[in-house]
Amino acid sequence: MAYRVGARVIDLEYTQFHPTVFFKKGAPRFLITEALRGEGAVIVNAKGERFMDAVHPLGSLAPRDVVSRTIHLELAASGEPCVFLDLSAMKPEFVRERFPSIYERCLKYGIDVTREPVPIVPAGHFSCGGVHTDLQGRTNVRHLNAIGETGCTGLHGANRLASTSLLECLTSAKFAAQADAAEIACNVFHLPEPRVWESPVREADPTLIAQDLSLLQSTMWNYAGVIRSPKRLTRARRILLELREEIQSFYRGCRLSRQLIELRNAVQTALLIVYAASLNPRSKGCHYVIDREE
Ligand SMILES: Cc1cc2nc3c(=O)[nH]c(=O)nc-3n(C[C@H](O)[C@H](O)[C@H](O)COP(=O)(O)OP(=O)(O)OC[C@H]3O[C@@H](n4cnc5c(N)ncnc54)[C@H](O)[C@@H]3O)c2cc1C
Known part of the structure:
Protein backbone atom coordinates (compact mmCIF):
# COMPACT_ATOMS: atom_id res chain seq x y z
CA MET A 1 0.00 0.00 0.00
CA ALA A 2 2.85 2.38 0.88
CA TYR A 3 4.63 1.60 -2.39
CA ARG A 4 1.48 2.42 -4.35
CA VAL A 5 1.40 5.93 -2.91
CA GLY A 6 5.06 6.49 -3.78
CA ALA A 7 6.89 5.48 -0.60
CA ARG A 8 10.46 4.29 -1.04
CA VAL A 9 11.03 0.62 -0.15
CA ILE A 10 14.46 -0.85 0.58
CA ASP A 11 16.25 -4.14 1.41
CA VAL A 21 8.69 -24.68 12.31
CA PHE A 22 6.39 -27.55 13.34
CA PHE A 23 5.36 -29.67 10.36
CA LYS A 24 2.57 -32.21 10.41
CA LYS A 25 -0.19 -32.82 7.91
CA GLY A 26 -3.45 -31.28 9.09
CA ALA A 27 -1.74 -29.30 11.89
CA PRO A 28 -1.01 -25.57 11.83
CA ARG A 29 2.60 -24.46 11.36
CA PHE A 30 4.03 -22.92 14.54
CA LEU A 31 7.47 -21.96 15.64
CA ILE A 32 9.60 -24.34 17.70
CA THR A 33 11.78 -22.03 19.76
CA GLU A 34 15.55 -21.84 19.32
CA ALA A 35 15.85 -22.09 23.10
CA LEU A 36 15.35 -25.86 22.71
CA ARG A 37 18.55 -26.08 20.69
CA GLY A 38 20.19 -23.83 23.27
CA GLU A 39 19.36 -26.51 25.86
CA GLY A 40 20.80 -29.36 23.78
CA ALA A 41 18.21 -30.37 21.15
CA VAL A 42 19.79 -31.29 17.80
CA ILE A 43 18.54 -31.35 14.22
CA VAL A 44 18.60 -34.77 12.55
CA ASN A 45 17.37 -36.22 9.28
CA ALA A 46 14.98 -39.18 8.86
CA LYS A 47 17.94 -41.56 9.36
CA GLY A 48 18.85 -39.85 12.64
CA GLU A 49 22.02 -38.26 11.20
CA ARG A 50 23.20 -34.92 12.63
CA PHE A 51 23.77 -33.39 9.20
CA MET A 52 24.36 -29.84 10.55
CA ASP A 53 27.64 -30.94 12.18
CA ALA A 54 29.33 -31.33 8.79
CA VAL A 55 28.32 -27.83 7.69
CA HIS A 56 29.04 -25.44 10.55
CA PRO A 57 31.24 -25.55 13.68
CA LEU A 58 28.17 -24.65 15.78
CA GLY A 59 26.17 -27.56 14.31
CA SER A 60 22.46 -27.19 15.12
CA LEU A 61 23.18 -23.82 16.76
CA ALA A 62 24.47 -22.24 13.53
CA PRO A 63 22.80 -18.95 12.45
CA ARG A 64 19.20 -19.15 11.20
CA ASP A 65 20.06 -18.62 7.53
CA VAL A 66 22.72 -21.36 7.57
CA VAL A 67 20.43 -23.88 9.30
CA SER A 68 17.44 -23.05 7.04
CA ARG A 69 19.55 -23.43 3.91
CA THR A 70 21.12 -26.69 5.04
CA ILE A 71 17.71 -28.18 5.89
CA HIS A 72 16.39 -27.01 2.52
CA LEU A 73 19.26 -28.78 0.71
CA GLU A 74 18.90 -31.88 2.88
CA LEU A 75 15.19 -32.14 2.01
CA ALA A 76 15.85 -31.56 -1.69
CA ALA A 77 18.46 -34.35 -1.68
CA SER A 78 16.46 -36.87 0.37
CA GLY A 79 12.98 -36.13 -0.99
CA GLU A 80 11.69 -36.28 2.61
CA PRO A 81 9.00 -33.77 3.64
CA CYS A 82 10.71 -32.67 6.88
CA VAL A 83 13.68 -33.13 9.20
CA PHE A 84 13.46 -33.54 12.99
CA LEU A 85 14.43 -31.87 16.23
CA ASP A 86 15.73 -34.51 18.61
CA LEU A 87 15.24 -33.62 22.28
CA SER A 88 16.53 -36.90 23.69
CA ALA A 89 19.53 -35.18 25.36
CA MET A 90 17.07 -33.55 27.80
CA LYS A 91 15.23 -35.27 30.63
CA PRO A 92 11.42 -35.50 30.00
CA GLU A 93 10.56 -33.66 33.24
CA PHE A 94 12.98 -30.84 32.34
CA VAL A 95 11.33 -30.46 28.90
CA ARG A 96 7.82 -30.37 30.43
CA GLU A 97 8.85 -27.77 33.02
CA GLU A 116 9.85 -38.73 19.87
CA PRO A 117 11.59 -36.16 17.64
CA VAL A 118 9.64 -33.11 16.45
CA PRO A 119 9.02 -32.88 12.67
CA ILE A 120 10.25 -29.49 11.43
CA VAL A 121 10.77 -27.46 8.24
CA PRO A 122 12.07 -23.94 7.58
CA ALA A 123 9.47 -21.20 6.94
CA GLY A 124 9.35 -17.51 6.08
CA HIS A 125 9.71 -15.53 9.30
CA PHE A 126 10.64 -11.85 9.04
CA SER A 127 11.21 -9.12 6.48
CA CYS A 128 14.40 -7.18 7.29
CA GLY A 129 13.52 -4.64 4.59
CA GLY A 130 10.39 -2.58 4.12
CA VAL A 131 9.26 1.02 3.79
CA HIS A 132 12.31 3.23 4.26
CA THR A 133 11.96 5.42 7.34
CA ASP A 134 13.99 7.55 9.69
CA LEU A 135 14.09 6.72 13.41
CA GLN A 136 10.77 8.51 13.90
CA GLY A 137 9.01 6.24 11.42
CA ARG A 138 8.76 8.98 8.78
CA THR A 139 8.68 7.91 5.14
CA ASN A 140 9.34 10.08 2.08
CA VAL A 141 5.54 10.53 1.76
CA ARG A 142 4.29 13.37 3.93
CA HIS A 143 2.10 12.22 6.85
CA LEU A 144 2.80 8.54 6.16
CA ASN A 145 4.63 6.81 9.00
CA ALA A 146 5.74 3.18 8.87
CA ILE A 147 6.48 1.48 12.18
CA GLY A 148 7.50 -2.07 13.03
CA GLU A 149 8.11 -4.88 10.58
CA THR A 150 6.61 -2.96 7.66
CA GLY A 151 9.17 -0.18 8.08
CA CYS A 152 12.91 -0.35 7.50
CA THR A 153 15.16 1.83 9.63
CA GLY A 154 18.20 -0.27 8.65
CA LEU A 155 18.45 -1.65 12.19
CA HIS A 156 18.26 -5.29 11.09
CA GLY A 157 20.83 -5.03 8.31
CA ALA A 158 20.79 -8.10 6.09
CA ASN A 159 19.92 -10.56 8.85
CA ARG A 160 17.90 -9.75 11.97
CA LEU A 161 19.14 -10.95 15.34
CA ALA A 162 16.60 -12.73 17.55
CA SER A 163 14.38 -10.52 19.75
CA THR A 164 15.28 -7.18 18.14
CA SER A 165 12.04 -6.80 16.22
CA LEU A 166 9.68 -6.16 19.13
CA LEU A 167 12.18 -3.71 20.62
CA GLU A 168 12.22 -1.83 17.34
CA PHE A 189 -4.07 19.10 11.52
CA HIS A 190 -6.79 17.96 9.11
CA LEU A 191 -7.73 14.37 8.47
CA THR A 207 -11.97 -20.79 -5.68
CA LEU A 208 -10.05 -18.40 -7.92
CA ILE A 209 -8.83 -16.40 -4.92
CA ALA A 210 -7.65 -19.57 -3.15
CA GLN A 211 -5.89 -20.80 -6.30
CA ASP A 212 -4.18 -17.43 -6.86
CA LEU A 213 -2.95 -17.37 -3.28
CA SER A 214 -1.67 -20.92 -3.54
CA LEU A 215 0.18 -20.13 -6.80
CA LEU A 216 1.65 -17.01 -5.23
CA GLN A 217 2.89 -18.96 -2.19
CA SER A 218 4.40 -21.82 -4.18
CA THR A 219 6.06 -19.41 -6.62
CA MET A 220 7.68 -17.45 -3.80
CA TRP A 221 8.73 -20.56 -1.89
CA ASN A 222 10.26 -22.35 -4.88
CA TYR A 223 11.77 -19.45 -6.83
CA ALA A 224 12.37 -16.67 -4.31
CA GLY A 225 12.71 -18.63 -1.07
CA VAL A 226 15.67 -19.89 0.95
CA ILE A 227 17.87 -20.32 -2.16
CA ARG A 228 17.47 -18.05 -5.20
CA SER A 229 19.03 -17.96 -8.65
CA PRO A 230 18.71 -15.45 -11.51
CA LYS A 231 16.74 -17.97 -13.55
CA ARG A 232 14.35 -18.78 -10.70
CA LEU A 233 13.77 -15.10 -10.03
CA THR A 234 13.07 -14.39 -13.71
CA ARG A 235 10.53 -17.17 -13.75
CA ALA A 236 8.93 -15.90 -10.53
CA ARG A 237 8.64 -12.41 -11.99
CA ARG A 238 6.94 -13.72 -15.13
CA ILE A 239 4.37 -15.71 -13.14
CA LEU A 240 3.73 -12.89 -10.68
CA LEU A 241 3.26 -10.23 -13.37
CA GLU A 242 0.58 -12.34 -15.01
CA LEU A 243 -1.00 -13.09 -11.66
CA ARG A 244 -1.06 -9.39 -10.79
CA GLU A 245 -3.04 -8.70 -13.96
CA GLU A 246 -5.62 -11.36 -13.05
CA ILE A 247 -5.93 -10.06 -9.50
CA GLN A 248 -6.23 -6.44 -10.65
CA SER A 249 -9.18 -7.36 -12.83
CA PHE A 250 -10.86 -9.09 -9.87
CA TYR A 251 -10.14 -6.10 -7.73
CA ARG A 252 -11.71 -3.66 -10.16
CA GLY A 253 -14.76 -5.77 -10.98
CA CYS A 254 -15.74 -7.46 -7.70
CA ARG A 255 -17.00 -6.51 -4.27
CA LEU A 256 -14.04 -5.90 -2.00
CA SER A 257 -13.36 -8.47 0.69
CA ARG A 258 -10.48 -8.89 3.09
CA GLN A 259 -9.19 -11.86 1.04
CA THR A 269 4.77 -7.28 -2.18
CA ALA A 270 5.95 -10.53 -3.79
CA LEU A 271 6.87 -8.66 -6.98
CA LEU A 272 8.84 -6.09 -5.00
CA ILE A 273 10.75 -8.84 -3.17
CA VAL A 274 11.54 -10.64 -6.43
CA TYR A 275 12.60 -7.40 -8.08
CA ALA A 276 14.89 -6.48 -5.16
CA HIS A 287 19.57 -13.26 0.85
CA TYR A 288 21.28 -16.25 -0.76
CA VAL A 289 21.76 -16.54 -4.52
CA ILE A 290 23.33 -19.31 -6.53
CA ASP A 291 24.46 -18.57 -10.04
CA ARG A 292 23.38 -21.88 -11.53
CA GLU A 293 22.21 -21.91 -15.15
CA GLU A 294 19.33 -24.38 -15.15
C1 LIG B 1 6.32 -17.01 15.17
C2 LIG B 1 7.05 -15.71 15.38
C3 LIG B 1 7.79 -15.51 16.54
C4 LIG B 1 8.47 -14.31 16.74
N1 LIG B 1 9.20 -14.13 17.88
C5 LIG B 1 9.81 -12.94 18.09
C6 LIG B 1 10.55 -12.70 19.30
O1 LIG B 1 10.66 -13.58 20.16
N2 LIG B 1 11.12 -11.48 19.48
C7 LIG B 1 11.04 -10.50 18.53
O2 LIG B 1 11.58 -9.41 18.73
N3 LIG B 1 10.36 -10.71 17.38
C8 LIG B 1 9.74 -11.89 17.14
N4 LIG B 1 9.07 -12.09 15.96
C9 LIG B 1 8.92 -10.97 15.03
C10 LIG B 1 7.87 -10.01 15.58
O3 LIG B 1 6.84 -10.73 16.23
C11 LIG B 1 7.24 -9.18 14.46
O4 LIG B 1 8.26 -8.59 13.70
C12 LIG B 1 6.36 -8.09 15.07
O5 LIG B 1 5.28 -8.69 15.77
C13 LIG B 1 5.84 -7.17 13.99
O6 LIG B 1 4.90 -6.29 14.59
P1 LIG B 1 4.13 -5.25 13.71
O7 LIG B 1 3.18 -4.54 14.63
O8 LIG B 1 5.10 -4.44 12.93
O9 LIG B 1 3.36 -6.12 12.64
P2 LIG B 1 2.15 -7.22 12.88
O10 LIG B 1 2.28 -7.76 14.25
O11 LIG B 1 2.26 -8.08 11.71
O12 LIG B 1 0.90 -6.27 12.84
C14 LIG B 1 0.41 -5.75 11.63
C15 LIG B 1 -1.09 -5.65 11.78
O13 LIG B 1 -1.63 -4.97 10.64
C16 LIG B 1 -2.79 -5.65 10.23
N5 LIG B 1 -2.99 -5.36 8.79
C17 LIG B 1 -2.32 -5.87 7.74
N6 LIG B 1 -2.81 -5.36 6.59
C18 LIG B 1 -3.80 -4.52 6.93
C19 LIG B 1 -4.70 -3.68 6.19
N7 LIG B 1 -4.67 -3.62 4.86
N8 LIG B 1 -5.58 -2.94 6.88
C20 LIG B 1 -5.62 -2.98 8.23
N9 LIG B 1 -4.81 -3.76 8.98
C21 LIG B 1 -3.92 -4.51 8.34
C22 LIG B 1 -2.51 -7.11 10.50
O14 LIG B 1 -3.70 -7.84 10.61
C23 LIG B 1 -1.76 -7.03 11.83
O15 LIG B 1 -2.62 -7.06 12.93
C24 LIG B 1 8.40 -13.29 15.75
C25 LIG B 1 7.65 -13.49 14.58
C26 LIG B 1 6.99 -14.69 14.39
C27 LIG B 1 6.19 -14.88 13.11
Whole structure:
Protein backbone atom coordinates (compact mmCIF):
# COMPACT_ATOMS: atom_id res chain seq x y z
CA MET A 1 0.00 0.00 0.00
CA ALA A 2 2.85 2.38 0.88
CA TYR A 3 4.63 1.60 -2.39
CA ARG A 4 1.48 2.42 -4.35
CA VAL A 5 1.40 5.93 -2.91
CA GLY A 6 5.06 6.49 -3.78
CA ALA A 7 6.89 5.48 -0.60
CA ARG A 8 10.46 4.29 -1.04
CA VAL A 9 11.03 0.62 -0.15
CA ILE A 10 14.46 -0.85 0.58
CA ASP A 11 16.25 -4.14 1.41
CA LEU A 12 13.25 -6.28 0.48
CA GLU A 13 15.44 -9.17 -0.66
CA TYR A 14 16.42 -9.83 2.96
CA THR A 15 13.67 -12.23 4.01
CA GLN A 16 14.60 -14.22 7.07
CA PHE A 17 13.55 -17.87 7.23
CA HIS A 18 13.18 -19.61 10.56
CA PRO A 19 14.64 -23.12 10.48
CA THR A 20 12.41 -24.89 12.98
CA VAL A 21 8.69 -24.68 12.31
CA PHE A 22 6.39 -27.55 13.34
CA PHE A 23 5.36 -29.67 10.36
CA LYS A 24 2.57 -32.21 10.41
CA LYS A 25 -0.19 -32.82 7.91
CA GLY A 26 -3.45 -31.28 9.09
CA ALA A 27 -1.74 -29.30 11.89
CA PRO A 28 -1.01 -25.57 11.83
CA ARG A 29 2.60 -24.46 11.36
CA PHE A 30 4.03 -22.92 14.54
CA LEU A 31 7.47 -21.96 15.64
CA ILE A 32 9.60 -24.34 17.70
CA THR A 33 11.78 -22.03 19.76
CA GLU A 34 15.55 -21.84 19.32
CA ALA A 35 15.85 -22.09 23.10
CA LEU A 36 15.35 -25.86 22.71
CA ARG A 37 18.55 -26.08 20.69
CA GLY A 38 20.19 -23.83 23.27
CA GLU A 39 19.36 -26.51 25.86
CA GLY A 40 20.80 -29.36 23.78
CA ALA A 41 18.21 -30.37 21.15
CA VAL A 42 19.79 -31.29 17.80
CA ILE A 43 18.54 -31.35 14.22
CA VAL A 44 18.60 -34.77 12.55
CA ASN A 45 17.37 -36.22 9.28
CA ALA A 46 14.98 -39.18 8.86
CA LYS A 47 17.94 -41.56 9.36
CA GLY A 48 18.85 -39.85 12.64
CA GLU A 49 22.02 -38.26 11.20
CA ARG A 50 23.20 -34.92 12.63
CA PHE A 51 23.77 -33.39 9.20
CA MET A 52 24.36 -29.84 10.55
CA ASP A 53 27.64 -30.94 12.18
CA ALA A 54 29.33 -31.33 8.79
CA VAL A 55 28.32 -27.83 7.69
CA HIS A 56 29.04 -25.44 10.55
CA PRO A 57 31.24 -25.55 13.68
CA LEU A 58 28.17 -24.65 15.78
CA GLY A 59 26.17 -27.56 14.31
CA SER A 60 22.46 -27.19 15.12
CA LEU A 61 23.18 -23.82 16.76
CA ALA A 62 24.47 -22.24 13.53
CA PRO A 63 22.80 -18.95 12.45
CA ARG A 64 19.20 -19.15 11.20
CA ASP A 65 20.06 -18.62 7.53
CA VAL A 66 22.72 -21.36 7.57
CA VAL A 67 20.43 -23.88 9.30
CA SER A 68 17.44 -23.05 7.04
CA ARG A 69 19.55 -23.43 3.91
CA THR A 70 21.12 -26.69 5.04
CA ILE A 71 17.71 -28.18 5.89
CA HIS A 72 16.39 -27.01 2.52
CA LEU A 73 19.26 -28.78 0.71
CA GLU A 74 18.90 -31.88 2.88
CA LEU A 75 15.19 -32.14 2.01
CA ALA A 76 15.85 -31.56 -1.69
CA ALA A 77 18.46 -34.35 -1.68
CA SER A 78 16.46 -36.87 0.37
CA GLY A 79 12.98 -36.13 -0.99
CA GLU A 80 11.69 -36.28 2.61
CA PRO A 81 9.00 -33.77 3.64
CA CYS A 82 10.71 -32.67 6.88
CA VAL A 83 13.68 -33.13 9.20
CA PHE A 84 13.46 -33.54 12.99
CA LEU A 85 14.43 -31.87 16.23
CA ASP A 86 15.73 -34.51 18.61
CA LEU A 87 15.24 -33.62 22.28
CA SER A 88 16.53 -36.90 23.69
CA ALA A 89 19.53 -35.18 25.36
CA MET A 90 17.07 -33.55 27.80
CA LYS A 91 15.23 -35.27 30.63
CA PRO A 92 11.42 -35.50 30.00
CA GLU A 93 10.56 -33.66 33.24
CA PHE A 94 12.98 -30.84 32.34
CA VAL A 95 11.33 -30.46 28.90
CA ARG A 96 7.82 -30.37 30.43
CA GLU A 97 8.85 -27.77 33.02
CA ARG A 98 11.07 -25.55 30.89
CA PHE A 99 8.98 -25.66 27.67
CA PRO A 100 5.38 -26.28 28.82
CA SER A 101 3.67 -24.54 25.89
CA ILE A 102 5.75 -26.30 23.22
CA TYR A 103 5.14 -29.61 25.01
CA GLU A 104 1.37 -29.02 25.18
CA ARG A 105 1.03 -27.71 21.66
CA CYS A 106 2.96 -30.56 20.03
CA LEU A 107 1.04 -33.09 22.14
CA LYS A 108 -2.22 -31.59 20.90
CA TYR A 109 -1.12 -32.50 17.36
CA GLY A 110 0.01 -36.00 18.27
CA ILE A 111 3.73 -35.51 19.00
CA ASP A 112 5.04 -36.22 22.52
CA VAL A 113 8.34 -34.32 22.38
CA THR A 114 9.68 -36.17 25.44
CA ARG A 115 9.43 -39.49 23.57
CA GLU A 116 9.85 -38.73 19.87
CA PRO A 117 11.59 -36.16 17.64
CA VAL A 118 9.64 -33.11 16.45
CA PRO A 119 9.02 -32.88 12.67
CA ILE A 120 10.25 -29.49 11.43
CA VAL A 121 10.77 -27.46 8.24
CA PRO A 122 12.07 -23.94 7.58
CA ALA A 123 9.47 -21.20 6.94
CA GLY A 124 9.35 -17.51 6.08
CA HIS A 125 9.71 -15.53 9.30
CA PHE A 126 10.64 -11.85 9.04
CA SER A 127 11.21 -9.12 6.48
CA CYS A 128 14.40 -7.18 7.29
CA GLY A 129 13.52 -4.64 4.59
CA GLY A 130 10.39 -2.58 4.12
CA VAL A 131 9.26 1.02 3.79
CA HIS A 132 12.31 3.23 4.26
CA THR A 133 11.96 5.42 7.34
CA ASP A 134 13.99 7.55 9.69
CA LEU A 135 14.09 6.72 13.41
CA GLN A 136 10.77 8.51 13.90
CA GLY A 137 9.01 6.24 11.42
CA ARG A 138 8.76 8.98 8.78
CA THR A 139 8.68 7.91 5.14
CA ASN A 140 9.34 10.08 2.08
CA VAL A 141 5.54 10.53 1.76
CA ARG A 142 4.29 13.37 3.93
CA HIS A 143 2.10 12.22 6.85
CA LEU A 144 2.80 8.54 6.16
CA ASN A 145 4.63 6.81 9.00
CA ALA A 146 5.74 3.18 8.87
CA ILE A 147 6.48 1.48 12.18
CA GLY A 148 7.50 -2.07 13.03
CA GLU A 149 8.11 -4.88 10.58
CA THR A 150 6.61 -2.96 7.66
CA GLY A 151 9.17 -0.18 8.08
CA CYS A 152 12.91 -0.35 7.50
CA THR A 153 15.16 1.83 9.63
CA GLY A 154 18.20 -0.27 8.65
CA LEU A 155 18.45 -1.65 12.19
CA HIS A 156 18.26 -5.29 11.09
CA GLY A 157 20.83 -5.03 8.31
CA ALA A 158 20.79 -8.10 6.09
CA ASN A 159 19.92 -10.56 8.85
CA ARG A 160 17.90 -9.75 11.97
CA LEU A 161 19.14 -10.95 15.34
CA ALA A 162 16.60 -12.73 17.55
CA SER A 163 14.38 -10.52 19.75
CA THR A 164 15.28 -7.18 18.14
CA SER A 165 12.04 -6.80 16.22
CA LEU A 166 9.68 -6.16 19.13
CA LEU A 167 12.18 -3.71 20.62
CA GLU A 168 12.22 -1.83 17.34
CA CYS A 169 8.39 -1.79 17.22
CA LEU A 170 8.29 -0.19 20.67
CA THR A 171 11.07 2.36 20.23
CA SER A 172 9.96 3.45 16.73
CA ALA A 173 6.36 3.79 17.91
CA LYS A 174 7.44 5.95 20.85
CA PHE A 175 9.68 8.21 18.74
CA ALA A 176 6.99 8.53 16.05
CA ALA A 177 4.29 9.37 18.59
CA GLN A 178 6.50 12.02 20.21
CA ALA A 179 7.37 13.60 16.85
CA ASP A 180 3.73 13.58 15.69
CA ALA A 181 2.47 15.03 18.97
CA ALA A 182 5.00 17.87 18.69
CA GLU A 183 3.99 18.55 15.08
CA ILE A 184 0.25 18.48 15.79
CA ALA A 185 0.77 20.89 18.71
CA CYS A 186 2.32 23.49 16.36
CA ASN A 187 0.12 23.04 13.27
CA VAL A 188 -3.52 22.73 12.45
CA PHE A 189 -4.07 19.10 11.52
CA HIS A 190 -6.79 17.96 9.11
CA LEU A 191 -7.73 14.37 8.47
CA PRO A 192 -7.96 13.78 4.71
CA GLU A 193 -11.47 13.63 3.20
CA PRO A 194 -12.02 10.12 1.80
CA ARG A 195 -13.43 10.06 -1.73
CA VAL A 196 -16.98 8.81 -2.15
CA TRP A 197 -16.69 5.35 -3.63
CA GLU A 198 -18.98 2.42 -4.31
CA SER A 199 -17.84 -1.16 -4.50
CA PRO A 200 -19.13 -3.36 -7.35
CA VAL A 201 -21.73 -5.90 -6.18
CA ARG A 202 -20.36 -9.01 -7.90
CA GLU A 203 -18.67 -11.47 -5.49
CA ALA A 204 -15.15 -12.65 -6.38
CA ASP A 205 -15.03 -16.41 -6.97
CA PRO A 206 -13.47 -17.86 -3.75
CA THR A 207 -11.97 -20.79 -5.68
CA LEU A 208 -10.05 -18.40 -7.92
CA ILE A 209 -8.83 -16.40 -4.92
CA ALA A 210 -7.65 -19.57 -3.15
CA GLN A 211 -5.89 -20.80 -6.30
CA ASP A 212 -4.18 -17.43 -6.86
CA LEU A 213 -2.95 -17.37 -3.28
CA SER A 214 -1.67 -20.92 -3.54
CA LEU A 215 0.18 -20.13 -6.80
CA LEU A 216 1.65 -17.01 -5.23
CA GLN A 217 2.89 -18.96 -2.19
CA SER A 218 4.40 -21.82 -4.18
CA THR A 219 6.06 -19.41 -6.62
CA MET A 220 7.68 -17.45 -3.80
CA TRP A 221 8.73 -20.56 -1.89
CA ASN A 222 10.26 -22.35 -4.88
CA TYR A 223 11.77 -19.45 -6.83
CA ALA A 224 12.37 -16.67 -4.31
CA GLY A 225 12.71 -18.63 -1.07
CA VAL A 226 15.67 -19.89 0.95
CA ILE A 227 17.87 -20.32 -2.16
CA ARG A 228 17.47 -18.05 -5.20
CA SER A 229 19.03 -17.96 -8.65
CA PRO A 230 18.71 -15.45 -11.51
CA LYS A 231 16.74 -17.97 -13.55
CA ARG A 232 14.35 -18.78 -10.70
CA LEU A 233 13.77 -15.10 -10.03
CA THR A 234 13.07 -14.39 -13.71
CA ARG A 235 10.53 -17.17 -13.75
CA ALA A 236 8.93 -15.90 -10.53
CA ARG A 237 8.64 -12.41 -11.99
CA ARG A 238 6.94 -13.72 -15.13
CA ILE A 239 4.37 -15.71 -13.14
CA LEU A 240 3.73 -12.89 -10.68
CA LEU A 241 3.26 -10.23 -13.37
CA GLU A 242 0.58 -12.34 -15.01
CA LEU A 243 -1.00 -13.09 -11.66
CA ARG A 244 -1.06 -9.39 -10.79
CA GLU A 245 -3.04 -8.70 -13.96
CA GLU A 246 -5.62 -11.36 -13.05
CA ILE A 247 -5.93 -10.06 -9.50
CA GLN A 248 -6.23 -6.44 -10.65
CA SER A 249 -9.18 -7.36 -12.83
CA PHE A 250 -10.86 -9.09 -9.87
CA TYR A 251 -10.14 -6.10 -7.73
CA ARG A 252 -11.71 -3.66 -10.16
CA GLY A 253 -14.76 -5.77 -10.98
CA CYS A 254 -15.74 -7.46 -7.70
CA ARG A 255 -17.00 -6.51 -4.27
CA LEU A 256 -14.04 -5.90 -2.00
CA SER A 257 -13.36 -8.47 0.69
CA ARG A 258 -10.48 -8.89 3.09
CA GLN A 259 -9.19 -11.86 1.04
CA LEU A 260 -9.19 -9.86 -2.16
CA ILE A 261 -7.42 -6.86 -0.61
CA GLU A 262 -4.81 -9.10 1.00
CA LEU A 263 -4.26 -11.00 -2.24
CA ARG A 264 -3.71 -7.77 -4.17
CA ASN A 265 -1.25 -6.53 -1.54
CA ALA A 266 0.49 -9.91 -1.39
CA VAL A 267 1.15 -10.12 -5.13
CA GLN A 268 2.52 -6.57 -5.16
CA THR A 269 4.77 -7.28 -2.18
CA ALA A 270 5.95 -10.53 -3.79
CA LEU A 271 6.87 -8.66 -6.98
CA LEU A 272 8.84 -6.09 -5.00
CA ILE A 273 10.75 -8.84 -3.17
CA VAL A 274 11.54 -10.64 -6.43
CA TYR A 275 12.60 -7.40 -8.08
CA ALA A 276 14.89 -6.48 -5.16
CA ALA A 277 16.35 -10.00 -5.10
CA SER A 278 17.05 -9.98 -8.83
CA LEU A 279 18.87 -6.64 -8.58
CA ASN A 280 21.23 -8.00 -5.93
CA PRO A 281 23.54 -10.78 -7.16
CA ARG A 282 25.54 -10.86 -3.91
CA SER A 283 24.66 -13.39 -1.21
CA LYS A 284 24.62 -11.66 2.14
CA GLY A 285 22.78 -12.41 5.39
CA CYS A 286 19.45 -14.00 4.61
CA HIS A 287 19.57 -13.26 0.85
CA TYR A 288 21.28 -16.25 -0.76
CA VAL A 289 21.76 -16.54 -4.52
CA ILE A 290 23.33 -19.31 -6.53
CA ASP A 291 24.46 -18.57 -10.04
CA ARG A 292 23.38 -21.88 -11.53
CA GLU A 293 22.21 -21.91 -15.15
CA GLU A 294 19.33 -24.38 -15.15
C1 LIG B 1 6.32 -17.01 15.17
C2 LIG B 1 7.05 -15.71 15.38
C3 LIG B 1 7.79 -15.51 16.54
C4 LIG B 1 8.47 -14.31 16.74
N1 LIG B 1 9.20 -14.13 17.88
C5 LIG B 1 9.81 -12.94 18.09
C6 LIG B 1 10.55 -12.70 19.30
O1 LIG B 1 10.66 -13.58 20.16
N2 LIG B 1 11.12 -11.48 19.48
C7 LIG B 1 11.04 -10.50 18.53
O2 LIG B 1 11.58 -9.41 18.73
N3 LIG B 1 10.36 -10.71 17.38
C8 LIG B 1 9.74 -11.89 17.14
N4 LIG B 1 9.07 -12.09 15.96
C9 LIG B 1 8.92 -10.97 15.03
C10 LIG B 1 7.87 -10.01 15.58
O3 LIG B 1 6.84 -10.73 16.23
C11 LIG B 1 7.24 -9.18 14.46
O4 LIG B 1 8.26 -8.59 13.70
C12 LIG B 1 6.36 -8.09 15.07
O5 LIG B 1 5.28 -8.69 15.77
C13 LIG B 1 5.84 -7.17 13.99
O6 LIG B 1 4.90 -6.29 14.59
P1 LIG B 1 4.13 -5.25 13.71
O7 LIG B 1 3.18 -4.54 14.63
O8 LIG B 1 5.10 -4.44 12.93
O9 LIG B 1 3.36 -6.12 12.64
P2 LIG B 1 2.15 -7.22 12.88
O10 LIG B 1 2.28 -7.76 14.25
O11 LIG B 1 2.26 -8.08 11.71
O12 LIG B 1 0.90 -6.27 12.84
C14 LIG B 1 0.41 -5.75 11.63
C15 LIG B 1 -1.09 -5.65 11.78
O13 LIG B 1 -1.63 -4.97 10.64
C16 LIG B 1 -2.79 -5.65 10.23
N5 LIG B 1 -2.99 -5.36 8.79
C17 LIG B 1 -2.32 -5.87 7.74
N6 LIG B 1 -2.81 -5.36 6.59
C18 LIG B 1 -3.80 -4.52 6.93
C19 LIG B 1 -4.70 -3.68 6.19
N7 LIG B 1 -4.67 -3.62 4.86
N8 LIG B 1 -5.58 -2.94 6.88
C20 LIG B 1 -5.62 -2.98 8.23
N9 LIG B 1 -4.81 -3.76 8.98
C21 LIG B 1 -3.92 -4.51 8.34
C22 LIG B 1 -2.51 -7.11 10.50
O14 LIG B 1 -3.70 -7.84 10.61
C23 LIG B 1 -1.76 -7.03 11.83
O15 LIG B 1 -2.62 -7.06 12.93
C24 LIG B 1 8.40 -13.29 15.75
C25 LIG B 1 7.65 -13.49 14.58
C26 LIG B 1 6.99 -14.69 14.39
C27 LIG B 1 6.19 -14.88 13.11
